[in-house]
Amino acid sequence: MFFKFQIIRYWLLIRFRKPRSKTALQKLQKKNWHKFQQVLLRSPFYRDKVQENTPLAAYPLMNKASFMKQFDQINTQNIRVDEAYKVAQEAEKSRDFSPEINHITVGLSSGTSGNRGIFLASQKERAFWVAAVLDRVIGFSLKKRSVAFFLRANSNLYSSVKSRILSFAFFDLYDALAQHVSRLNALQPTILVAQPSMLLDLAQEVKAGRLQIHPQKIISVAEVLYPEDKAVLEATFGQTIHQVYQCTEGFLASTCAYGTLHFNEDFLIIEKKFLDESKTRFHPIITDLKRSSQPIVRYELNDIIQEKTDCPCGSPMMGIAQIEGRADDVLVFKNVEGQTIKIYPDFFRRAIIAADAAIQDYTLVQRNAHLLELYIQGTEEHFQKAKRNIDALLNKYQAKAVTIIRTTIKHHEQGNKLRRIKYEKN
Numbered sequence: 239m240f241f242k243f244q245i246i247r248y249w250l251l252i253r254f255r256k257p258r259s260k261t262a263l264q265k266l267q268k269k270n271w272h273k274f275q276q277v278l279l280r281s282p283f284y285r286d287k288v289q290e291n292t293p294l295a296a297y298p299l300m301n302k303a304s305f306m307k308q309f310d311q312i313n314t315q316n317i318r319v320d321e322a323y324k325v326a327q328e329a330e331k332s333r334d335f336s337p338e339i340n341h342i343t344v345g346l347s348s349g350t351s352g353n354r355g356i357f358l359a360s361q362k363e364r365a366f367w368v369a370a371v372l373d374r375v376i377g378f379s380l381k382k383r384s385v386a387f388f389l390r391a392n393s394n395l396y397s398s399v400k401s402r403i404l405s406f407a408f409f410d411l412y413d414a415l416a417q418h419v420s421r422l423n424a425l426q427p428t429i430l431v432a433q434p435s436m437l438l439d440l441a442q443e444v445k446a447g448r449l450q451i452h453p454q455k456i457i458s459v460a461e462v463l464y465p466e467d468k469a470v471l472e473a474t475f476g477q478t479i480h481q482v483y484q485c486t487e488g489f490l491a492s493t494c495a496y497g498t499l500h501f502n503e504d505f506l507i508i509e510k511k512f513l514d515e516s517k518t519r520f521h522p523i524i525t526d527l528k529r530s531s532q533p534i535v536r537y538e539l540n541d542i543i544q545e546k547t548d549c550p551c552g553s554p555m556m557g558i559a560q561i562e563g564r565a566d567d568v569l570v571f572k573n574v575e576g577q578t579i580k581i582y583p584d585f586f587r588r589a590i591i592a593a594d595a596a597i598q599d600y601t602l603v604q605r606n607a608h609l610l611e612l613y614i615q616g617t618e619e620h621f622q623k624a625k626r627n628i629d630a631l632l633n634k635y636q637a638k639a640v641t642i643i644r645t646t647i648k649h650h651e652q653g654n655k656l657r658r659i660k661y662e663k664n
């Protein structure tokens with residue numbers, strides 16, 4: 239019961255202290271940063287910084303590698319990384335989804351094998367997370383609702399939202415689509431949460447008449463939601479597709495009533511590391527003022543973000559026009575002079591979908607500086623049109639000697655994240 243009180247308390251805080259202006263937002267961030275010093279004092283890695291009264295901008299920049307390397311020193315719970323990995327991996331293998339060390343939940347991120355991050359969450363942090371999700375994503379209501387939640391692996395972070403008025407049904411991404419369809423038809427979820435690739439599969443089932451559900455809200459998670467996929471989903475389900483931007487490092491952003499993602503700047507500080515001269519794309523550097531067992535300070539994500547500055551909702555929190563993919567989705571070529579050329583995945587996406595309105599399903603995989611594998615669901619003509627557009631793009635950037643071959647295999651394994659454009663060496 240105590241856990242529920244914590245959730246309600248946090249929810250009230252989040253709900254009624256929501257800043258309405260940039261000034262109010264900065265004031266709140268300043269206050270929370272000050273409070274956060276108490277947490278950092280408990281971290282062997284950050285203690286000195288607090289004692290020296292270091293401003294945030296002078297804290298070291300972290301990334302996944304440096305963070306995992308310093309894991310033992312950063313966390314405030316005296317938990318060792320090898321111990322945390324062991325517990326999390328055993329739980330995943332046995333599908334026992336509530337691994338804990340000293341009452342701290344341990345989770346594994348869904349990265350590629352060998353590169354998976356660990357997250358720790360105390361009960362307090364879980365209560366805050368649930369409150370934030372209730373406020374920003376699910377919406378607070380006293381009506382009985384069911385949530386269909388597609389996951390690669392469950393975690394007691396998610397099942398902790400469970401209550402009498404909110405029931406969670408967990409769908410394992412590795413199960414067969416037909417099984418999902420019959421379960422969904424029986425469940426009739428109020429809220430559907432899934433990866434866009436799964437939502438697209440479900441949309442096909444809706445079109446075929448096999449799936450008949452009428453959720454009040456659909457939320458896309460975990461993968462990049464491409465604008466054209468969003469359009470297909472919105473047309474099929476007849477509603478706005480909402481999004482949650484969440485990763486191991488925290489609950490980062492969610493959509494407003496207009497469907498625009500906004501960073502949760504009321505408890506996060508977002509710095510931008512610009513990637514291009516025109517300053518349109520950046521990697522977010524996040525500081526999470528509400529984490530305590532594993533402080534996240536100036537942590538650079540490798541997602542590529544385009545900012546949106548004109549959302550009609552008027553929120554002072556930073557809007558996101560698009561999450562383009564990750565830094566390793568940027569394709570890399572050579573020009574005539576042998577210089578390296580980087581082209582963002584969004585340019586390829588646009589080139590492919592602009593080729594023909596019938597092209598909806600595709601993947602483009604770069605194998606090396608001279609080879610691209612293009613999968614197009616459609617005819618040879620569709621493939622040729624898409625290939626022509628990609629060639630034109632490569633010419634524009636003066637990328638030299640690139641061959642585009644057609645592949646009949648879509649690069650997407652069941653249960654894995656769909657990345658339509660990526661660099662993946664053979």
Ligand SMILES: [Zn+2]
Pocket residue numbers: 494495496498500549550551552553557
């Ligand atoms: Zn908005």
